[in-house]
Amino acid sequence: MSIPQSCGRLLRNVERTFLTFPSASTAHSAVCASRASRILPFPPGPTLVSTVRHYDRKRYLREKKRLKAQQNQEDVSFEEAFSVFRTYCLGEDRVVSAHIQVHRQEGTRTVRGEVNLPTQVSADDKSVILVFAKGEQAEEAKKLGAHIVGAEELIEEILADKVAFDKVLSTKAMFPEVVKIARVLGPKGLMPSPAKGTVSDDIPKMMSALRASSKFEVDADGFVHLEIGKTAWRDEDVFENIRALLTAILSVRPPKTDANKFIESVNISAKYTPGLKLPLKPFKAMKPVSA
Secondary structure (H helix, E strand, C coil): CCCCHHHHHHHHHHHHHHHHCCCCCHHHHHHHHHHHHHHCCCCCCCHHHHCCCCCCHHHHHHHHHHHHHHHCCCCCCHHHHHHHHHHHCCCCCCEEEEEEEECCCCCCCCCEEEEECCCCCCCCCCCCEEEECCHHHHHHHHHCCCCEEECHHHHHHHHCCCCCCCEEEECCCCHHHHHHHHHHHCCCCCCCCHHHCCECCCHHHHHHHHHHEEEEECCCCCEEEEEEEECCCCHHHHHHHHHHHHHHHHHCCCCCCCHHHHEEEEEEEECCEEEEEECCHHHHCCCCCCC
């Protein structure tokens, strides 16, 4: 039973009175005890001190570490978790979606980017591809399936918001002209750049790499949603796709953000299937990518 602070002070005062005046008369002691009994909700005595729980800091820290490990599922492997998820799907081959929760800070830019999954989930890409090219390169882009191909005339149409597209490629000759509309393409995440491999004279290579990439963006709730595999796949293929997505998210995180704390949770789900939270420990072995 815990002792209120005011009652504890009064109890110490009563005991100090007994210790300070050991020769006090029995009548005086009886009066002091009587007064204390009227104020305290319990009889004064040395046994009250022994009923107070002793605070063991080492035990507290040990229990706190154990509970944290249990919440993070540190004793669960990815294979075990995905096996349970297959049970949820009742043996059916369903598309698996990943839902990555990231740490959000007010005032930071929106996290968005692209990822090339090692194993493609769907071959049906309905994205509209725009290519800035001239001459033979323009004809080659059309043959490879580019939906919109042009040069300077496309820049005017984009500024007038007359063209709708999802992905943009450019040849090296046209890139200086494309830079002029960077203020329009940049905020949408569509600005091509040599670093991303979307500016080159090798049209076939760019087209194949672009079809293999998938865009992602953090929503208002702090989640990234993307299809990363199927339940009939091998565990290794699904794991590698999730790891590729996490690596891509870490590479576009806001500056001065701790990579070890940016990813808060990894969840997967499928159609008509409850979601499952995956253990983070298997993915902690990834090498953090500098922002």
